[in-house]
């Protein structure tokens with residue numbers, strides 16, 4: 001089984017490349033949620049699964065009077081957030097928050113819910129720590145073909161005999177929340193009143209170099225390649241690179257759907 005503590009260790013190991021390479025891809029995709037939340041008046045903001053704290057500056061600029069608390073299960077991710085400074089940090093499982101009842105005015109949970117074996121339990125915890133009338137914003141993946149070249153990687157890794165992705169399905173629950181209606185239902189099940197839930201298509205333009213680097217340092221390839229002997233890894237990587245170089249600029253555009261939801265306690 002490969003569940004939460006192992007996932008936390010995995011994130012700790014990739015915290016630096018996550019912050020340098022993957023965050024610039026997904027942070028802009030998440031930003032619209034901040035415009036949907038009452039941040040200007042907030043005094044206490046909670047970011048659950050805050051990771052490397054990439055959204056701290058964005059939260060701070062919209063909520064200049066607020067204290068921002070960032071919690072995450074991965075110590076390594078929070079270490080990067082700590083170097084950034086400014087927020088109150090704590091290692092914590094989203095499904096069991098060591099936080100007081102009714103303590104926050106706004107909570108955000110961005111690209112995290114699908115990693116939780118029990119997302120409804122986590123949402124109930126989030127509801128508990130929010131004040132009556134306070135709001136939560138969630139961001140999850142909707143219809144997502146995966147970054148460009150992911151099919152090429154799968155084919156090459158399978159052909160080379162690489163082991164499967166070590167992540168257990170219990171921490172890859174995208175199918176439970178990949179539409180506005182599904183996220184709406186999860187939030188309602190946890191006792192929230194849903195204000196809005198909507199899908200939007202977003203995009204990021206990769207170059208072959210930026211795509212290869214992100215996949216090798218913190219994507220699927222980084223998890224499956226190490227199961228191969230060094231020479232086979234190098235051959236597999238070279239084959240993929242050659243095929244990626246044949247993709248057109250249009251084929252190098254990543255266009256996932258993102259689900260934004262806002263709900264009130």
Ligand SMILES: C[S@@+](CC[C@H](N)C(=O)[O-])C[C@H]1O[C@@H](n2cnc3c(N)ncnc32)[C@H](O)[C@@H]1O
Pocket residue numbers: 004007008011023030048049050051052053054071072073074077092093094095109110111112115116
């Ligand atoms: C894709 S990252 C998103 C990080 C950040 N929200 C962002 O948008 O950059 C997922 C984060 O969820 C955290 N995470 C996974 N399972 C968790 C859990 N059970 N409790 C708290 N955090 C968890 C991971 O450690 C990781 O930092």
